[in-house]
Amino acid sequence: xxxxxxxxxxxxxxxxxxxxxxxxxxxxxxxxxxxxxxxxxxxxxxxxxxxxxxxxxxxxxxxxxxxxxxxxxxxxxxxxxxxxxxxxxxxxxxxxxx
Amino acid sequence: xxxxxxxxxxxxxxxxxxxxxxxxxxxxxxxxxxxxxxxxxxxxxxxxxxxxxxxxxxxxxxxxxxxxxxxxxxxxxxxxxxxxxxxxxxxxxxxxxxxxxxxxxxxxxxxxxxxxxxxxxxxxxxxxxxxxxxxxxxxxxxxxxxxxxxxxxxxxxxxxxxxxxxxxxxxxxxxxxxxxxxxxxxxxxxxxxxxxxxxxxxxxxxxxxxxxxxxxxxxxxxxxxxxxxxxxxxxxxxxxxxxxxxxxxxxxxxxxxxxxxxxxxxxxxxxxxxxxxxxxxxxxxxxxxxxxxxxxxxxxxxxxxxxxxxxxxxxxxxxxxxxxxxxxxxxxxxxxxxxxxxxxxxxxxxxxxxxxxxxxxxxxxxxxxxxxxxxxxxxxxxxxxxxxxxxxxx
Numbered sequence: 001x002x003x004x005x006x007x008x009x010x011x012x013x014x015x016x017x018x019x020x021x022x023x024x025x026x027x028x029x030x031x032x033x034x035x036x037x038x039x040x041x042x043x044x045x046x047x048x049x050x051x052x053x054x055x056x057x058x059x060x061x062x063x064x065x066x067x068x069x070x071x072x073x074x075x076x077x078x079x080x081x082x083x084x085x086x087x088x089x090x091x092x093x094x095x096x097x098x
Numbered sequence: 099x100x101x102x103x104x105x106x107x108x109x110x111x112x113x114x115x116x117x118x119x120x121x122x123x124x125x126x127x128x129x130x131x132x133x134x135x136x137x138x139x140x141x142x143x144x145x146x147x148x149x150x151x152x153x154x155x156x157x158x159x160x161x162x163x164x165x166x167x168x169x170x171x172x173x174x175x176x177x178x179x180x181x182x183x184x185x186x187x188x189x190x191x192x193x194x195x196x197x198x199x200x201x202x203x204x205x206x207x208x209x210x211x212x213x214x215x216x217x218x219x220x221x222x223x224x225x226x227x228x229x230x231x232x233x234x235x236x237x238x239x240x241x242x243x244x245x246x247x248x249x250x251x252x253x254x255x256x257x258x259x260x261x262x263x264x265x266x267x268x269x270x271x272x273x274x275x276x277x278x279x280x281x282x283x284x285x286x287x288x289x290x291x292x293x294x295x296x297x298x299x300x301x302x303x304x305x306x307x308x309x310x311x312x313x314x315x316x317x318x319x320x321x322x323x324x325x326x327x328x329x330x331x332x333x334x335x336x337x338x339x340x341x342x343x344x345x346x347x348x349x350x351x352x353x354x355x356x357x358x359x360x361x362x363x364x365x366x367x368x369x370x371x372x373x374x375x376x377x378x379x380x381x382x383x384x385x386x387x388x389x390x391x392x393x394x395x396x397x398x399x400x401x402x403x404x405x406x407x408x409x410x411x412x413x414x415x416x417x418x419x420x421x422x423x424x425x426x427x428x429x430x431x432x433x434x435x436x437x438x439x440x441x442x443x444x445x446x447x448x449x450x451x452x453x454x455x456x457x458x459x460x461x462x463x464x465x466x467x468x469x470x471x472x473x474x475x476x477x478x479x480x481x482x483x484x485x486x487x488x489x490x491x492x
Contacts, residue, residue, distance in 0.1 A: 008133075009155065013161065044191075045191040051192070060158075
């Protein structure tokens with residue numbers, strides 16, 4: 001079970017509170033986590049990554065285990081602590097704007 | 099008793115304001131979509147309970163919201179909360195998918211427009227500025243977007259398809275963004291001719307389709323813009339807003355960057371009607387619900403100083419279809435007022451007397467229940483107002 005923490009506005013869109021948990025068969029990567037997230041919460045499609053290009057939105061970042069993973073390949077396996085459920089994958093909105 | 103419902107989009111959410119026909123006491127509902135920019139909310143003329151909202155964010159992109167109960171509850175079309183799967187499988191969730199047409203079959207797909215530095219730049223979807231529901235079908239709605247294009251949904255906002263004849267008609271590579279981006283911000287539907295659609299783009303100009311959006315032509319003859327050296331330029335004009343009265347659909351009023359303009363032939367040609375306005379720069383323009391020659395504008399000092407002249411917030415009304423304007427000031431701040439009124443932030447109801455409403459970048463929404471003679475704040479302290487629409491309820 002993979003734990004994911006979404007920014008407040010996306011939790012609001014998905015009508016959830018707190019962390020989300022998703023099941024993933026196969027490699028646990030940024031891509032597979034977002035795939036699973038969008039399958040469970042289709043209203044999030046297009047908000048984390050572009051509908052067409054599948055690129056991460058520029059003001060969103062992926063963090064886990066106190067590291068910024070945003071510039072890793074989206075197919076790079078996530079840290080073991082995320083795979084085991086010990087640590088969540090954090091999807092964070094950049095601090096910008098007013 | 100009849101009433102009105104104001105739909106207000108702001109920098110930090112949407113608000114629904116309701117009152118009875120006296121329009122004196124207002125209930126405020128909101129913020130809906132708190133923390134998000136809501137560029138526009140508009141109701142279907144065919145079903146007043148059907149509302150569409152454009153919710154957008156620099157972080158999370160575009161969201162389309164729909165209400166089927168007059169704004170009490172909202173869903174992203176096609177993805178109702180709590181229904182992650184349907185008998186047909188998982189929802190496609192494409193209500194926020196705006197993809198420019200690049201197919202060879204549907205006209206002349208375009209890939210570039212003129213950028214700020216004069217080079218060609220690819221079209222990139224950013225947000226929906228304006229939602230215009232069909233006059234007859236609640237499930238049909240148009241979306242004017244940035245970068246400028248027109249989309250249409252025929253299934254209540256679940257799926258969107260570009261009307262690519264607009265970008266493809268030939269002048270697209272000459273379109274360029276204004277300071278606010280290259281946005282299609284105005285969509286006007288002709289109530290007497292269901293195939294006729296007008297749009298306006300900053301900074302390209304006005305365009306008309308007479309075949310339900312399949313083909314388009316620029317309608318900018320007579321517009322003069324000091325930054326365009328060619329007085330006959332077909333496109334490049336920074337049109338801010340176009341308004342029409344239902345009883346005279348061939349007469350159009352335009353607030354351009356500078357100049358208030360009028361057309362008596364469905365946009366084929368325009369002439370200036372700024373007359374005695376203190377400044378003819380501004381953003382919104384609207385027409386009285388019952389008097390086709392009564393027009394409202396809010397003059398703004400200049401293109402570099404976006405606030406009312408002399409710190410006095412004044413709506414100007416012409417009862418002669420332009421040229422002769424009177425200042426409407428009763429109830430509006432007449433000193434130290436430095437707000438702006440944006441292009442989509444004025445609307446009229448169809449009660450008798452006609453109600454007029456506008457919102458400011460300072461968060462005030464002002465209303466007049468007597469066609470502009472006197473004004474009062476409907477609400478004072480919202481976030482910066484991006485848009486105001488009104489529904490007249492039975």
